Amino acid sequence: MQNKSKEVETSNSxxxxxxxxxxxxxxxxxxxxxxxxxxxxxxNQMEEYLYRMNMVMTNTKLRGNWGEYQLDMLLSVYCGQNPxxxxxxxxxxxxxxxDCAFHLPDTNKVLCIDSxxxxxxxxxxxxxxxxxxxxxxxxxxxxxxxxxxxxxxxDTMPYALLFVPxxxxxxxxxxxxxxxxxxxxxxxxxxxSPTTLVAEVMTLLSSTKDFYRTSHMExxxxxxxxxxxxxxxxxxxSIKAEKTLETLATQFHAVSxxxxxxxxxxxxxxxxx
Numbered sequence: 001m002q003n004k005s006k007e008v009e010t011s012n013s014x015x016x017x018x019x020x021x022x023x024x025x026x027x028x029x030x031x032x033x034x035x036x037x038x039x040x041x042x043x044n045q046m047e048e049y050l051y052r053m054n055m056v057m058t059n060t061k062l063r064g065n066w067g068e069y070q071l072d073m074l075l076s077v078y079c080g081q082n083p084x085x086x087x088x089x090x091x092x093x094x095x096x097x098x099d100c101a102f103h104l105p106d107t108n109k110v111l112c113i114d115s116x117x118x119x120x121x122x123x124x125x126x127x128x129x130x131x132x133x134x135x136x137x138x139x140x141x142x143x144x145x146x147x148x149x150x151x152x153x154x155d156t157m158p159y160a161l162l163f164v165p166x167x168x169x170x171x172x173x174x175x176x177x178x179x180x181x182x183x184x185x186x187x188x189x190x191x192x193s194p195t196t197l198v199a200e201v202m203t204l205l206s207s208t209k210d211f212y213r214t215s216h217m218e219x220x221x222x223x224x225x226x227x228x229x230x231x232x233x234x235x236x237x238s239i240k241a242e243k244t245l246e247t248l249a250t251q252f253h254a255v256s257x258x259x260x261x262x263x264x265x266x267x268x269x270x271x272x273x
Contacts, residue, residue, distance in 0.1 A: 067115035067165040068099050074194060078201050096150040105208050112151035113161040116143040122169050140180050148187040159188040167193050
């Protein structure tokens with residue numbers, strides 16, 4: 001009987017271990033299924049995101065909108081929403097609409113910025129450099145000509161900026177197509193990327209601030225003198241207030257002494273009775 005009882009206990013113990021192992025394996029399987037479901041959702045979301053990005057990059061209109069959005073975002077970060085400094089979608093007197101126009105100090109002329117995104121030709125270069133390098137350059141020259149013809153006239157500064165939203169494309173032009181920079185300069189067009197545009201913007205902002213300080217120097221000096229007068233007046237009044245407080249403190253001390261004497265006499269009179 002004892003042997004059978006031990007066998008039953010051993011069997012029950014083994015069953016319990018097997019049950020725990022089964023539960024552990026079941027939990028592992030459920031976790032794997034859950035992770036797979038989560039991964040599938042993440043993959044689906046990523047696929048949808050890549051699909052939308054592909055739609056933007058392959059659609060000329062959407063790609064242009066993306067370039068304009070990036071331009072607007074950069075300017076709003078470094079300049080704020082300040083219409084006195086720049087305007088988006090600015091209409092020139094000749095009817096042409098620039099993606100952006102900088103309002104420069106001491107002149108009614110504006111500095112135009114237009115965004116160009118030659119993505120298709122650049123992607124073709126990744127497949128066959130020899131075949132597509134020439135079309136890429138021709139496409140860039142066309143963009144340069146468009147900017148020069150539309151955004152450089154009597155109502156603008158004698159040069160304009162061509163904004164390339166992709167750092168990769170801009171770096172490729174710097175490394176492999178330096179002749180495009182020469183061509184652009186001949187047309188009075190400056191090629192800028194997101195990084196170099198920030199440098200241009202900071203320079204323009206600094207120039208604007210310097211001009212404001214110089215042109216308003218007399219007003220600034222006058223305001224400084226007025227502030228100095230206000231400061232002197234405040235010092236005089238604080239001195240008078242301090243003297244008044246000292247007088248009040250002396251009088252309060254005298255009143256306190258008189259009150260103590262009066263209280264002492266009244267107390268003494270009460271005790272005499």
